[in-house]
Amino acid sequence: MLKKTTMKDIAIRANVSVATVSYVLNRVGNQTIPEKTRRQIMELAEELRYIPNLAARSLANQKTGLVGVLVHKSKHLPYWKLHAQLAFIHALEQRLTAAGYHTLLYSLDTDNPSLDIIVERKLEAVFLIDAQDASFYSISRHFVEGIPLILIDSMIEDKLFKQVVFNYRSALEKALPDDLSQVCLIMEGFNNSLLTRYIRSSVPLADDAVFEIRALQDLLPAMDHRRFKQAIVINEFIGSYVEKTGDFGHLTVICTCNSPEMLGERVEKILFQGDKAEAAFELMQELLHHSDYSEQENNCYFVD
Numbered sequence: 001m002l003k004k005t006t007m008k009d010i011a012i013r014a015n016v017s018v019a020t021v022s023y024v025l026n027r028v029g030n031q032t033i034p035e036k037t038r039r040q041i042m043e044l045a046e047e048l049r050y051i052p053n054l055a056a057r058s059l060a061n062q063k064t065g066l067v068g069v070l071v072h073k074s075k076h077l078p079y080w081k082l083h084a085q086l087a088f089i090h091a092l093e094q095r096l097t098a099a100g101y102h103t104l105l106y107s108l109d110t111d112n113p114s115l116d117i118i119v120e121r122k123l124e125a126v127f128l129i130d131a132q133d134a135s136f137y138s139i140s141r142h143f144v145e146g147i148p149l150i151l152i153d154s155m156i157e158d159k160l161f162k163q164v165v166f167n168y169r170s171a172l173e174k175a176l177p178d179d180l181s182q183v184c185l186i187m188e189g190f191n192n193s194l195l196t197r198y199i200r201s202s203v204p205l206a207d208d209a210v211f212e213i214r215a216l217q218d219l220l221p222a223m224d225h226r227r228f229k230q231a232i233v234i235n236e237f238i239g240s241y242v243e244k245t246g247d248f249g250h251l252t253v254i255c256t257c258n259s260p261e262m263l264g265e266r267v268e269k270i271l272f273q274g275d276k277a278e279a280a281f282e283l284m285q286e287l288l289h290h291s292d293y294s295e296q297e298n299n300c301y302f303v304d
Contacts, residue, residue: 005048013044019160025050032160066102067284068123069093070139072132072191073107078215080188080237084257085129088152091277092127099281108139125284127152132191148287150280155194155300162287164280165195166256167302168234169202171270175232175252180205182229186222188238188256189214199234213238223247236263243267274303 007021014021016037023033024041044050069089093103104123126147128139131154151163177183185203189212190196200210211222219238222228223245230250233239239253240262252268253260260269279301 005045005050007050009048010041010044010050013048014040016041023160064122064124065100066104066123067096068104068106068126069129070106070108070126071129072135073109076215078188078213080235080257081130083237083259084235087257088129088277091275092280095277095281099285108135123147125150125288127280127284128154130154130191131156133193148284150283150287152276152280153190153195154192155198156192157194161299162283163300164276164283165198165300165302166272166276167304168199168254170302170304171254171272172199172202172232174270175254175268176203177230182227183232184209184211184222184225184228184230185232185234186211186213186219186238186242187234188212189218203232216241236260236269239263239267272303276303279303 007018007025010025011018011021014037020033020037021041024038025045069092071085071089089105096103101124124147126149128136128149129152131139131151136154136156149161151161153165155163155165172185183205185200185205187199187210196212203210208225209228211218213219213235219241222231222242229248231242231248231252233242233251233253234256236253236255236257236259239251239255242248243251243253243264250268251266252270253263254270255263255272258271260271263269283301
């Protein structure tokens with residue numbers, strides 16, 4: 001008996017993701033896929049005698065009202081990142097519930113992000129928070145049939161996926177003084193390398209004046225540099241710790257956890273006026289209800 005051709009077989013031959021094959025074969029009109037790639041997939045499907053699973057397609061078209069929120073679990077997740085993630089998830093869940101959706105929260109194993117259980121739930125949309133570069137495509141390929149996959153606090157150069165991040169560049173422009181000779185940037189560490197590069201490229205500072213903090217001990221090198229008189233800190237939890245040291249004559253904190261009250265009066269605070277959870281929810285609604293969203297040029301939504 002001949003083995004039945006699957007989407008995975010076509011994806012391997014075409015050198016694309018299973019999700020891309022699914023978008024093409026199911027004629028999902030809200031995805032930006034080159035015409036050449038579409039033709040190649042259709043030709044391979046005919047060549048390999050691919051037979052679509054109509055029963056599965058029918059089930060996928062039924063509305064479940066389930067929205068997934070995926071986060072990486074880690075034994076070493078710093079408390080400031082945990083607070084930020086929980087605050088975002090709480091705010092997003094409130095909006096989803098008010099709109100009639102059910103939220104399914106799932107923690108991903110960093111080393112082995114298995115998604116078999118969550119894929120069976122037939123999600124209508126998925127939010128992926130602080131995606132790790134190494135596991136991103138292994139996660140995204142599980143979600144087919146045009147399910148919107150929205151990245152939070154992550155960036156990727158792939159037009160198939162939408163992203164919601166703070167507008168760090170605008171905030172840093174407000175924070176930077178004219179004289180940068182005695183200024184350092186202290187920023188929280190992210191799993192996503194493209195987001196990290198975006199932030200670092202937003203400040204004209206030397207590499208030895210930028211410090212990424214994943215644990216409190218990472219602050220020691222910044223404190224040892226006597227040449228820095230002013231510090232710009234991303235994240236108010238880290239900023240509060242830096243403030244207590246008293247090592248800097250001027251401290252500016254870009255607040256990412258919506259908790260500016262934890263900082264003293266002498267600290268210059270820069271707040272984002274937009275609501276990241278609201279922006280993410282509205283983007284999901286747009287992707288679900290507008291079939292032509294792939295024609296939009298905007299792929300990354302910055303929250304000011």
